[in-house]
Amino acid sequence: DAGVTQSPTHLIKTRGQHVTLRCSPISGHKSVSWYQQVLGQGPQFIFQYYEKEERGRGNFPDRFSARQFPNYSSELNVNALLLGDSALYLCASSLERQSTQPQHFGDGTRLSIL
Amino acid sequence: DQQVKQNSPSLSVQEGRISILNCDYTNSMFDYFLWYKKYPAEGPTFLISISSIKDKNEDGRFTVFLNKSAKHLSLHIVPSQPGDSAVYFCAASADDGSSNTGKLIFGQGTTLQVKP
Numbered sequence: 061d062a063g064v065t066q067s068p069t070h071l072i073k074t075r076g077q078h079v080t081l082r083c084s085p086i087s088g089h090k091s092v093s094w095y096q097q098v099l100g101q102g103p104q105f106i107f108q109y110y111e112k113e114e115r116g117r118g119n120f121p122d123r124f125s126a127r128q129f130p131n132y133s134s135e136l137n138v139n140a141l142l143l144g145d146s147a148l149y150l151c152a153s154s155l156e157r158q159s160t161q162p163q164h165f166g167d168g169t170r171l172s173i174l
Numbered sequence: 175d176q177q178v179k180q181n182s183p184s185l186s187v188q189e190g191r192i193s194i195l196n197c198d199y200t201n202s203m204f205d206y207f208l209w210y211k212k213y214p215a216e217g218p219t220f221l222i223s224i225s226s227i228k229d230k231n232e233d234g235r236f237t238v239f240l241n242k243s244a245k246h247l248s249l250h251i252v253p254s255q256p257g258d259s260a261v262y263f264c265a266a267s268a269d270d271g272s273s274n275t276g277k278l279i280f281g282q283g284t285t286l287q288v289k290p
Contacts, residue, residue: 064217091276102178102263102280103218116277150217157276158269160206160225165217 062087064166066151072172073141081136081169085153091115092134093163094126095150103150109134110157138171146173177201178266180281188289193251195284197264200245204266208278209238209249212261221262222249254288261285 065084073079085092091110095103108116109128128134132153138145148170152163179198187193195209205226210218224231224238224247231238237250251258262285265278 066217093276093278095278100282102265102282103278105277105279108276110276118277152278154276160267160269161276162208162220162223163276163278164220165210167215167217 064151064153064164066149066166066169068169069167070170070172072174074174075141075143077141078137078139079141079171081138081149081151081171083134083136083151083153083166085132085134085151086164089153089155089164090132091154091157091161091163092128092132093152093154094134094136095152095165096120097148097150097168098146106136108157115157141173143173146171176282177204178264178279178281180262180264180284182284183282184285184287186287186289187254189256190253193249193254193258193286193288195249195251195262195264195286197247197249197281198245199247199266201266201268201279202245203268204279205269206267207238207240207247208265208267209236210263210265210280211258212263212283218263251286254286256288256290259286259288 093108094106097103105118107126148168154161208223209221212218261283
């Protein structure tokens with residue numbers, strides 16, 4: 061069975077550009093969450109989407125946005141990129157949105173800002 | 175404010191011995207705790223979880239212990255194998271009725287090295 065898939069795996073952008081990252085959840089999973097991981101730290105929560113609606117948001121600026129499609133796949137958009145946005149962006153899916161559901165992660169998109 | 179802390183950045187153990195990874199938390203609303211393992215260039219892999227109504231959960235070589243009064247959890251791996259060498263993250267979530275119910279809060283990670 062396919063796990064969580066993310067694309068692209070690597071991306072290089074320059075300051076001020078925008079980027080779109082994509083995620084396909086495990087089949088049957090309805091909830092998708094996005095996390096940012098910088099070197100030496102644990103992942104930080106950005107968004108949770110469930111049934112195509114935003115259900116949770118972390119402490120990130122409005123430059124970050126996301127959406128979920130009817131097939132439960134998701135996109136993360138970041139506008140006006142800053143050097144500090146360089147990180148590994150992880151997508152995770154779970155069956156439902158409750159806190160007691162384990163989230164399963166993809167391998168991430170490594171975003172580098174020059 | 176770091177709500178979930180892993181105070182040991184690294185741990186080295188001999189193959190066959192027990193590995194004990196520790197995690198402390200501050201938010202008493204957390205009701206679900208998880209451990210993930212992460213290899214370089216891969217995403218975190220779910221290992222084991224525990225609900226706050228339990229104090230122990232076991233899955234093969236992995237056992238997680240939860241001490242709610244101390245706000246402390248630990249992951250025991252026995253026996254440790256070289257393939258267990260990875261970064262281990264503990265994470266916590268809370269069903270506090272807010273929109274962030276599905277939000278996981280992670281510790282900083284502990285790098286485990288198991289020597290042959």
